[in-house]
Amino acid sequence: xxxxxxxxxxxxxxxxxxxxxxxxxxxxxxxxxxxxxxxxxxxxxxxxxxxxxxxxxxxxxxxxxxxxxxxxxxxxxxxxxxxxxxxxxxxxxxxxxxxxxxxxxxxxxxxxxxxxxxxxxxxxxxxxxxxxxxxxxxxxxxxxxxxxxxxxxxxxxxxxxxxxxxxxxxxxxxxxxxxxxxxxxxxxxxxxxxxxxxxxxxxxxxxxxxxxxxxxxxxxxxxxxxxxxxxxxxxxxxxxxxxxxxxxxxxxxxxxxxxxxxxxxxxxxxxxxxxxxxxxxxxxxxxxxxxxxxxxxxxxxxxxxxxxxxxxxxxxxxxxxxxxxxxxxxxxxxxxxxxxxxxxxxxxxxxxxxxxxxxxxxxxxxxxxxxxxxxxxxxxxxxxxxxxxxxxxxxxxxxxxxxxxxxxxxxxxxxxxxxxxxxxxxxxxxxxxxxxxxxxxxxxxxxxxxxxxxxxxxxxxxxxxxxxxxxxxxxxxxxxxxxxxxxxxxxxxxxxxxxxxxxxxxxxxxxxxxxxxxxxxxxxxxxxxxxxxxxxxxxxxxxxxxxxxxxxxxxxxxx
Amino acid sequence: xxxxxxxxxxxxxxxxxxxxxxxxxxxxxxxxxxxxxxxxxxxxxxxxxxxxxxxxxxxxxxxxxxxxxxxxxxxxxxxxxxxxxxxxxxxxxxxxxxxxxxxxxxxxxxxxxxxxxxxxxxxxxxxxxxxxxxxxxxxxxxxxxxxxxxxxxxxxxxxxxxxxxxxxxxxxxxxxxxxxxxxxxxxxxxxxxxxxxxxxxxxxxxxxxxxxxxxxxxxxxxxxxxxxxxxxxxxxxxxxxxxxxxxxxxxxxxxxxxxxxxxxxxxxxxx
Numbered sequence: 001x002x003x004x005x006x007x008x009x010x011x012x013x014x015x016x017x018x019x020x021x022x023x024x025x026x027x028x029x030x031x032x033x034x035x036x037x038x039x040x041x042x043x044x045x046x047x048x049x050x051x052x053x054x055x056x057x058x059x060x061x062x063x064x065x066x067x068x069x070x071x072x073x074x075x076x077x078x079x080x081x082x083x084x085x086x087x088x089x090x091x092x093x094x095x096x097x098x099x100x101x102x103x104x105x106x107x108x109x110x111x112x113x114x115x116x117x118x119x120x121x122x123x124x125x126x127x128x129x130x131x132x133x134x135x136x137x138x139x140x141x142x143x144x145x146x147x148x149x150x151x152x153x154x155x156x157x158x159x160x161x162x163x164x165x166x167x168x169x170x171x172x173x174x175x176x177x178x179x180x181x182x183x184x185x186x187x188x189x190x191x192x193x194x195x196x197x198x199x200x201x202x203x204x205x206x207x208x209x210x211x212x213x214x215x216x217x218x219x220x221x222x223x224x225x226x227x228x229x230x231x232x233x234x235x236x237x238x239x240x241x242x243x244x245x246x247x248x249x250x251x252x253x254x255x256x257x258x259x260x261x262x263x264x265x266x267x268x269x270x271x272x273x274x275x276x277x278x279x280x281x282x283x284x285x286x287x288x289x290x291x292x293x294x295x296x297x298x299x300x301x302x303x304x305x306x307x308x309x310x311x312x313x314x315x316x317x318x319x320x321x322x323x324x325x326x327x328x329x330x331x332x333x334x335x336x337x338x339x340x341x342x343x344x345x346x347x348x349x350x351x352x353x354x355x356x357x358x359x360x361x362x363x364x365x366x367x368x369x370x371x372x373x374x375x376x377x378x379x380x381x382x383x384x385x386x387x388x389x390x391x392x393x394x395x396x397x398x399x400x401x402x403x404x405x406x407x408x409x410x411x412x413x414x415x416x417x418x419x420x421x422x423x424x425x426x427x428x429x430x431x432x433x434x435x436x437x438x439x440x441x442x443x444x445x446x447x448x449x450x451x452x453x454x455x456x457x458x459x460x461x462x463x464x465x466x467x468x469x470x471x472x473x474x475x476x477x478x479x480x481x482x483x484x485x486x487x488x489x490x491x492x493x494x495x496x497x498x499x500x501x502x503x504x505x506x507x508x509x510x511x512x513x514x515x516x517x518x519x520x521x522x523x524x525x526x527x528x529x530x531x532x533x534x535x536x537x538x539x540x541x542x543x544x545x546x547x548x549x550x551x552x553x554x555x556x557x558x559x
Numbered sequence: 560x561x562x563x564x565x566x567x568x569x570x571x572x573x574x575x576x577x578x579x580x581x582x583x584x585x586x587x588x589x590x591x592x593x594x595x596x597x598x599x600x601x602x603x604x605x606x607x608x609x610x611x612x613x614x615x616x617x618x619x620x621x622x623x624x625x626x627x628x629x630x631x632x633x634x635x636x637x638x639x640x641x642x643x644x645x646x647x648x649x650x651x652x653x654x655x656x657x658x659x660x661x662x663x664x665x666x667x668x669x670x671x672x673x674x675x676x677x678x679x680x681x682x683x684x685x686x687x688x689x690x691x692x693x694x695x696x697x698x699x700x701x702x703x704x705x706x707x708x709x710x711x712x713x714x715x716x717x718x719x720x721x722x723x724x725x726x727x728x729x730x731x732x733x734x735x736x737x738x739x740x741x742x743x744x745x746x747x748x749x750x751x752x753x754x755x756x757x758x759x760x761x762x763x764x765x766x767x768x769x770x771x772x773x774x775x776x777x778x779x780x781x782x783x784x785x786x787x788x789x790x791x792x793x794x795x796x797x798x799x800x801x802x803x804x805x806x807x808x809x810x811x812x813x814x815x816x817x818x819x820x821x822x823x824x825x826x827x828x829x830x
Binding site: 199202203205207208210228230231232234236238239240242243244246247248249250251252253254255256257258272273276280366368369371373374400401402403404405406407408409410411412413414415416417423424425 | 607819829
């Protein structure tokens with residue numbers, strides 16, 4: 001594997017600060033000029049169990065983690081045993097003295113030092129940060145600075161404890177393990193996929209986000225909630241997903257951009273509201289971050305089982321937009337794009353992603369300047385105003401209630417029942433057909449509207465052709481550093497970007513996805529008659545480590 | 560003042576209590592308008608059921624939402640534009656069955672909207688099933704041997720949930736009802752008006768209400784008193800049971816400012 005990449009693994013019980021330690025290490029690495037990629041493997045519990053975080057640190061952009069780590073810090077016995085096999089050649093695997101007799105593991109007097117430096121509760125996770133700093137040539141003052149910022153409780157004790165560990169490691173490994181070269185023009189801020197999505201939606205005009213906690217979508221709700229006073233965006237934790245989507249549609253009716261987000265189970269609850277958006281023609285952004293199902297499933301892991309669920313969301317016939325970001329940058333730009341498209345086409349749009357993108361983290365420059373400007377066409381109203389005026393495009397001009405937004409006598413009626421142009425209910429056969437045809441005309445309008453955006457991505461060169469969507473593309477891009485192949489990624493899934501993909505009609509390809517049913521392969525067959533040579537499927541909730549994916553790809557290429 | 564009745568054919572049964580409610584609502588809207596509220600600022604949402612048909616008959620803006628969800632929809636409307644007066648029409652099956660969670664939470668939050676509950680004691684539009692407010696023994700399509708469940712008492716339920724204005728009126732007391740809706744809409748916070756509404760087809764309660772309804776002369780002096788009066792079957796007390804001024808939801812979380820422009824947002828993200 002690339003000698004440039006330095007892989008770190010921190011493992012322990014939930015509540016020991018595993019993820020926090022990895023995040024602080026990531027911060028330190030970025031501050032010292034390195035690219036980072038972090039993924040956390042955790043379970044649905046608050047204390048105990050086994051959590052670990054994987055961090056790839058490199059001189060170049062890294063899109064995925066590796067199975068073998070150069071530095072492992074295990075806070076408990078389970079982590080030691082679990083990760084003995086994950087040691088790369090020359091790896092250093094540290095643990096607390098007394099936790100293991102195994103010769104491959106290096107005991108450190110963590111408990112003794114904690115006893116010495118803390119009066120009350122101690123931060124074992126700090127030891128990983130100090131070990132990393134000492135092994136990677138980071139100065140004691142830089143370590144102290146980050147502790148002051150990130151471990152503010154008992155800060156003096158934290159600094160003394162970390163300094164003791166740092167000195168111990170420096171003494172034992174005076175050469176260190178790795179030196180961090182400072183790379184110029186490095187993105188200085190770390191973002192998770194969900195943070196990029198939240199900020200993209202915000203850039204796209206999001207004012208109200210309604211949600212109900214469900215991993216892996218919850219952190220969008222948390223992140224936006226914190227932005228209220230600084231950014232003027234409101235994140236509302238509703239009583240249920242049912243409430244969330246109906247509230248969001250209410251806010252759109254009143255003229256403000258809104259969004260909802262959840263994982264598969266919460267989305268199942270939102271289906272009726274999604275159909276409501278189709279019927280009342282509400283502009284609505286929905287963020288669906290997948291995990292393995294069905295039902296509660298494996299709540300903290302990744303999966304791509306919900307492709308057809310997203311494509312077929314809601315009952316009844318109506319147009320929608322479905323797109324999936326293949327990178328962190330795209331998570332940002334696509335969220336803004338989809339919100340714009342939802343408003344331009346007065347249709348619901350789904351941003352389909354999965355835990356692997358939602359909760360993984362990289363250092364990133366948000367592509368703020370690359371966003372398309374919002375549509376600024378003047379609406380042409382009929383007199384009197386009719387919400388569902390029959391138009392060629394299928395899109396009827398929007399007006400919003402309230403003095404200042406509409407005339408005193410404007411009647412703006414959105415109706416979940418089939419309706420006439422004014423928005424009043426009807427059961428007339430003729431009008432049912434006229435309104436259905438009007439809404440159906442939006443399919444074409446949506447196709448046209450999406451064409452101004454980048455709808456597919458192509459990566460790499462080579463004879464072999466590989467298809468993937470969503471965060472699976474990240475795993476494949478890391479594999480491309482070792483194996484040449486062409487990767488084609490549809491970003492837009494509905495409407496399907498036929499024009500851009502026509503050259504792959506009937507092509508032979510390998511399809512990689514995180515599901516047990518080859519849903520995406522079936523989709524490509526349906527759309528492009530792609531001949532599937534091999535399906536590489538993973539459905540245990542875990543992402544592919546780079547080494548594993550390379551192996552699978554080699555087997556597929558050689559078959 | 561423009562007309563408030565649309566041209567849509569009215570399909571409520573002859574003698575339906577909804578006619579009285581409709582007349583009272585129009586009167587209250589007129590009062591609101593005369594008191595200075597622009598017509599453009601008055602909006603409604605409705606659920607699905609006989610009550611919901613008011614959406615087509617009443618000439619004001621709004622969303623005809625999903626069964627049970629009108630309060631959630633209305634909450635989203637109010638948050639997005641707090642200057643709007645939001646009237647929510649709900650049925651007893653709609654607001655206390657399918658959508659009970661939204662009713663309780665709108666009250667709990669003290670969302671500044673008004674729920675007008677058409678209490679006809681059954682599901683009328685689906686031709687007469689027992690509702691959350693059907694009395695024990697009610698015989699309907701789903702309870703041919705008689706309803707064995709006990710009904711909620713909406714007034715006490717909503718007081719417990721935290722509604723800051725709770726009242727009860729009757730469709731045949733149009734003056735009383737219109738005054739109450741006017742007060743409810745003007746009340747800052749969540750207001751709840753239970754409207755006793757006879758269903759001539761499946762639950763004709765005119766005689767019962769005409770004989771037993773009695774208007775209270777004042778708001779009960781304590782919550783205990785209000786609860787006991789609300790549960791009284793004879794007389795059935797009409798009037799405001801509870802009113803208090805407590806912080807309104809949207810005022811606690813937002814400043815009511817305009818939406819930022821794209822340029823302002825991008826500048827914030829770059830800073």
